[in-house]
Amino acid sequence: MNRNDAPKAPAKTTPATFHVKSFGCQMNVYDGERMAEMLGTRGMTAAADGAQADLVILNTCHIREKAVDKVYSDIGRLRREDGSRPMIAVAGCVAQAEGAEISRRAKSVDIVVGPQAYHRLPDLIDKAGRGEEAVDTDMPAASKFGALPGRSKQARPTAFLTIMEGCDKFCTYCVVPYTRGAEISRSWTAILDEAKALVDGGAREITLLGQNVNAWTGEDDRGRMQGMDGLVRELAKIDALKRIRYTTSHPNDMSDGLIAAHGEVDKLMPFLHLPVQSGNDRVLRAMNRSHTADSYLRIIERVRQARPDIAISGDFIVGFPGESDAEFEDTLKIVEQVRYAQCYSFKYSPRPGTPAADMDGQIPMDVMDDRLARLQALLNRQQAEFNAATVGRRTDILLERQGRYPGQLIGKSPWLQSVYFTVSPTMPDLSIGDMVEVDIISAGANSLAGEPSRRKAA
Ligand code: SAM
Ligand code: SF4
Secondary structure, eight states, rough: OOOOOSSSOSOOSSOSSSEEOOOSHHHHHHHHHHHHHHHHHHTTTESSSGOOOOOEEEEEOSSSEEEEEEHHHHHHHHTTSSSSSOOEEEEEEHHHHHHHHHHHHSOOOOOEETTSSGHHHHHHHHHHHOOOOOEEOOOSSSOGEEEEEEOOOOSSSEEEEOOOOSSSOOOOOOHHHHHHHOOOOHHHHHHHHHHHHHHHTOOOEEEEOTTTTTGGGEEEETTEEEEEHHHHHHHHTTTOEEEEEEEOOGGGGHHHHHHHHHHOTTTTTTEEOOOOOOOOOHHHHHTTTOOOOHHHHHHHHHHHHOOOOOEEEEEEEOOTTTOOOHHHHHHOOOOOOOOOOOEEEEEOOTTSSSSSOOOSSOOOHHHHHHHHHHHHHHHHHHHHHHHHHHTTTTEEEEEEOOOOOOEEEEEEEEOOEEEEEEEETSSOOOOOEEEEEEEEEEEOOEEEEEEEEEEEOO
8 A cells, every 4th residue: 555645654553552533323432432442452551532542543424424524634633743643543434435445535544444344453453553454344244243352341320232233224315224234133142241241340321222223123032032122121120220221213113012111111211212304204205214204293192102201302304305395394393293302403415325315406505504493493492391391300310420510410311311410518429320319400401400309229
């Protein structure tokens, strides 16, 4: 590989320290943690930031254009004042989508590794250290999970656990089926073993992850086919595990069993992230979503019957090719009908290789800007209303971290809101990972203020 025009090569060919920077979804955060744990078991040490690391791994996201641009600007910024740079690895979905093209475009990139191949990072690091091309975007038949070391002690009381990968849905705007491959569920035993290891390592809340996490299916230890609800019920038996969440769900995989579990499993938190994308049926068909606005609303209704206080979250795309003003209004309408607790909303971003990128009727940026602003104003209002409605409630929060001010602690409510409070001198010692009962006394746009009523047994 010609590196003549690259910044000065890394000083150390065998890196001793590393830094992983993850972009995008929670699955990337999880992958980044697994990479870090794997390198840790190989004797490498985590550096506080990229400036101090011998190896920097940019764990990328390809879902929208800006995310890709950010990776290239980050690569540029890794050059140090003396002209040197760390060894640079690009991992994640940009690596999968662009492969060796990345190291052609950014000559300082030493390693390119896709999301299904990162268990081979140690070999790639050795190769890069020898100055050889180190590109691996294989999607091997044998899952990477079996090749990764077990979970180590957890730095936080909340942990992610990927239970299934890939996607077979092929929404016409989305790169995930191409970058993450076909839908594959991890085994019942592998998931339960990892959950137990996370809890032994200090986790008190586990969020199950998958691009369509509720499509998970597998045989339990007695050979019976189970859906994700079965898995949730089994996880709930782990005594020291206090809370279970999952994300992201697809409306078509919202089974009766899972809806019932929301009413029956106390540890399953009253929060559902269920993206609808658009409130208009023609747009939903063009997106290949295979649900309608009405079928989505019926699911929400049934989930609310099972768990009346459930917080609903979602994803929206504005400006999908061909979306008319009236069709966009249908999106505002469905938002009014659902009343969301918090949401993500995006301008449509054409992704190379996806069907929608070649569709007629691409929407001008100023129109998308305007639609996004209107949608977000409505969603923000609903979030504020949802938060305000919690004032006066008494609820448990799981303490996650210290706050900015002395004595301030921050935790999450069951509805995934950040709640902060200040410890008074008369209070018993509280630790991160404790569950505390608080009264919610006021609400802001993004967080709530609480007052502890009493300390709960952990
Ligand atoms: N599997 C989930 C589902 O079907 O709802 C979503 C996973 S996707 C990684 C996360 C979100 O990114 C999507 O729900 C969608 O709103 C957004 N997204 C995906 N492709 C996009 C694109 N080309 N432009 C804008 N937003 C996009
Ligand atoms: Fe992408 Fe659609 Fe699959 Fe979600 S369901 S990951 S939006 S293709």
